[in-house]
Amino acid sequence: MTDIRTVIIDGEEFSVEIETDGDKYLATIDGQTFSFSIPDAKNNAPRKRGSGGKRKRSGTVSASMPGKVVTVEVRVGDKVQEGQTILILEAMKMQNEVAAPITGIVSKVSCEDGMSVEANVPLVVIDPIDENED
Numbered sequence: 001m002t003d004i005r006t007v008i009i010d011g012e013e014f015s016v017e018i019e020t021d022g023d024k025y026l027a028t029i030d031g032q033t034f035s036f037s038i039p040d041a042k043n044n045a046p047r048k049r050g051s052g053g054k055r056k057r058s059g060t061v062s063a064s065m066p067g068k069v070v071t072v073e074v075r076v077g078d079k080v081q082e083g084q085t086i087l088i089l090e091a092m093k094m095q096n097e098v099a100a101p102i103t104g105i106v107s108k109v110s111c112e113d114g115m116s117v118e119a120n121v122p123l124v125v126i127d128p129i130d131e132n133e134d
Contacts, residue, residue, distance in 0.1 A: 063098075079104070085099055102127055
């Protein structure tokens with residue numbers, strides 16, 4: 001299994017390709033490959049992603065931590081695609097793009113630009129639609 005992660009080492013950002021083979025890891029950074037292991041890695045190994053089956057996901061978007069809404073990029077009635085940025089939230093002096101978890105129609109927006117929000121408070125609700133319907 002290969003996973004690509006962004007890491008910061010001594011203040012410099014790198015794109016790292018990580019391959020797992022049992023309890024051994026290979027990390028490739030800028031063409032150089034490093035081998036490493038993590039004690040008790042069995043409990044911390046990257047989880048395998050699902051096969052893309054039909055599982056139901058929530059269309060409710062909440063703040064993961066307290067912060068300030070910088071911009072809301074959707075309105076009620078807008079059609080959004082999974083992964084599309086729907087708002088920007090500033091938390092801990094960093095701006096985070098918040099993406100739509102599902103494809104659907106925005107049915108509720110409970111925040112506005114400049115608003116302070118608490119963690120786990122619903123900000124946007126998206127009603128799912130079947131992507132084959134248009």
